[in-house]
Amino acid sequence: MVDSASLFERAASAPPVPSGLPLVIALTGFTDAGGAVSQLIEHLRDDLESLPLAVFDNDILLDFRARRPIVTFDGDKLTDYQPSRLEFSYARDAVGQPFLMLTGYEPDFAWEAFGRAVLGLAEQYGVSTVTWLHAIPMPVPHTRPIGTTVSGTRTELTAAHSVWRPHTQVPGTVGHLLEYRFAQRGTPVAGFILLVPHYLGDTEYPAATLAAFDSISAATGLVFDGDDLRARNKEFLVRVEEQVRESDDLTRMLHGLEERYDAYMAGSTSATPMVHTGDLPSADELAAELERFLASRPTGDEDKRPGPLG
Structure with missing residues (x-):
């Protein structure tokens, strides 16, 4: 021991x-x-x-x-x-x-x-x-x-x-x-x-x-x-939302996630809607769609944090 x-x-x-x-x-x-x-x-x-x-x-x-x-x-x-x-x-x-x-x-x-x-x-x-x-x-x-x-x-x-x-x-x-x-x-x-x-x-x-x-x-x-985190999050979400707007597939995927989340939070009786993915996209599929916008960082960030997708 x-x-x-x-x-x-x-x-x-x-x-x-x-x-x-x-x-x-x-x-x-x-x-x-x-x-x-x-x-x-x-x-x-x-x-x-x-x-x-x-x-x-x-x-x-x-x-x-x-x-x-x-x-x-x-x-x-x-x-x-x-x-x-x-x-x-x-x-x-x-x-x-x-x-x-x-x-x-x-x-x-x-x-x-x-x-x-x-x-x-x-x-x-x-x-x-x-x-x-x-x-x-x-x-x-x-x-x-x-x-x-x-x-x-x-x-x-x-x-x-x-x-x-x-x-x-x-x-x-x-x-x-x-x-x-x-x-x-x-x-x-x-x-x-x-x-x-x-x-x-x-x-x-x-x-x-x-x-x-x-x-x-x-x-x-x-x-x-949390002021610094809130500022970073605002910038991060702008970039995500730009990519979502440019992709019909991403938009449909996001709406599907929103519908299931809202149904769950409203007390839906559907079986475990937060974990039953069904026809929802996988993490890899969504990450691939988002990679073009999120993979880049402003100059100077690379020496502080790893890239956002690995």
């Missing part, structure tokens, strides 16, 4: 942390439709005042051959090496409210030991609630709000925000494991699954990250500045 205490190193100059703070968990891994979680992590780390409390050991938890570190090659030499980061941190939101966050990659190994380590840190810091997020592709239109499926023990959040409540078995993530373990301990926990348009699943879709922030705010009362 792996010793959970060996999985991380405590920060040497960690600040004093008040007890009773909410914990936000954002880990990339099995699915991240629309780049919702990866963009969320970027904003949490870069835009907020945060300090690591514990840094997890990549050599124990990460498969480097599956997720390789980034190196910078400059002419005849290497000038930078950027390993992946998995950190438990103390942060403040846009109005100065403190909270804790666990951000980074989903571990490839030692899930149970990782879970024990996270629960131990949460207990040490007296975490009040736990909120985690991930995003999956769904046959829904981008012209409607991004919905969520909410799991966990906070029934008030499920009642208010869960638009789809399936009875099924799915491949688990470490987020599911953490939710399950926190629930066993009696910690109030909520998991938000963002339902992202499947044809935009391989893009960096700013609306998906805005929906992630909205979910965190609903669960914790934390406040985030």
Whole structure:
């Protein structure tokens, strides 16, 4: 059995942390439709005042051959090496409210030991609630709000925000494991699954990250500045809608998605209309139609983010 205490190193100059703070968990891994979680992590780390409390050991938890570190090659030499980061941190939101966050990659190994380590840190810091997020592709239109499926023990959040409540078995993530373990301990926990348009699943879709922030705010009362994301999303949607207008096939496809979404939200009795695709297009078909407009980025963006379609 792996010793959970060996999985991380405590920060040497960690600040004093008040007890009773909410914990936000954002880990990339099995699915991240629309780049919702990866963009969320970027904003949490870069835009907020945060300090690591514990840094997890990549050599124990990460498969480097599956997720390789980034190196910078400059002419005849290497000038930078950027390993992946998995950190438990103390942060403040846009109005100065403190909270804790666990951000980074989903571990490839030692899930149970990782879970024990996270629960131990949460207990040490007296975490009040736990909120985690991930995003999956769904046959829904981008012209409607991004919905969520909410799991966990906070029934008030499920009642208010869960638009789809399936009875099924799915491949688990470490987020599911953490939710399950926190629930066993009696910690109030909520998991938000963002339902992202499947044809935009391989893009960096700013609306998906805005929906992630909205979910965190609903669960914790934390406040985030989404002005940059809203501006990016407005530009993104203009480009999508231009392409839709130019294609009769895309227009018909989008109308089909809208009709099924609206029927579902109105309480249609049709069998699982949100997941029964029938004659609806596949993600690949829609992505191929959109590629001409969405594959290009303004000059300068290529060195910041991967291309929207891979």
